[in-house]
Amino acid sequence: MSDDQENDEQKRAPGAKKGNQNARKSGYWALKRALKGVGYLQIDKRTALGAELARKRERIYACSTGVENLSEFELDLIEKYIQTDLLIENINGFLFETGAVINRRKRSLYPIVEQRTRLIEANAKIASMLGLKRREAPVMDLKTYLELRSRESKDGSDEKDAEASR
Numbered sequence: 001m002s003d004d005q006e007n008d009e010q011k012r013a014p015g016a017k018k019g020n021q022n023a024r025k026s027g028y029w030a031l032k033r034a035l036k037g038v039g040y041l042q043i044d045k046r047t048a049l050g051a052e053l054a055r056k057r058e059r060i061y062a063c064s065t066g067v068e069n070l071s072e073f074e075l076d077l078i079e080k081y082i083q084t085d086l087l088i089e090n091i092n093g094f095l096f097e098t099g100a101v102i103n104r105r106k107r108s109l110y111p112i113v114e115q116r117t118r119l120i121e122a123n124a125k126i127a128s129m130l131g132l133k134r135r136e137a138p139v140m141d142l143k144t145y146l147e148l149r150s151r152e153s154k155d156g157s158d159e160k161d162a163e164a165s166r
Contacts, residue, residue: 028112031090057082064130074130081126084119091116 045054060078061067067075091112095101101113140148 027094028087028091028115031087053082053086056085060130077126077130081123081130084123084126088116088119088123091119 045051057078060081061070064070064074064078070078094112095116101109103110
């Protein structure tokens with residue numbers, strides 16, 4: 001080795017050992033960037049996260065009288081609600097892993113806690129716009145129900161006759 005290479009190695013700060021967690025981040029911005037670039041609808045539903053998001057979406061649809069009775073605006077609000085909820089869950093996981101929410105040196109909360117609070121407030125606003133109460137599905141009148149039932153029974157009997165003739 002030359003003298004220049006030896007001097008460079010001596011000048012370099014030792015730093016932390018490999019594998020330490022000093023620079024570990026919450027992952028909030030990485031997740032937000034990924035959701036913005038790809039969109040959370042692209043999350044594979046075969047994964048645990050994708051399946052859970054799909055179940056949550058279906059539960060919200062069920063509480064809101066079904067997808068067919070929702071406007072495009074309400075569907076968009078539901079998607080925003082789920083995205084925000086995903087970000088909040090990610091932050092909660094980080095905070096529970098680290099166990100520290102207070103910066104002892106500055107004697108204040110970490111900024112991620114304040115961002116979490118803002119996200120929760122945004123989610124509450126979205127939920128209030130959607131309506132917090134469970135909605136009943138529209139009930140059809142008796143005459144319409146009887147007509148529908150008679151049509152279904154005729155269709156069912158026609159199918160049975162066709163199967164019997166085979």
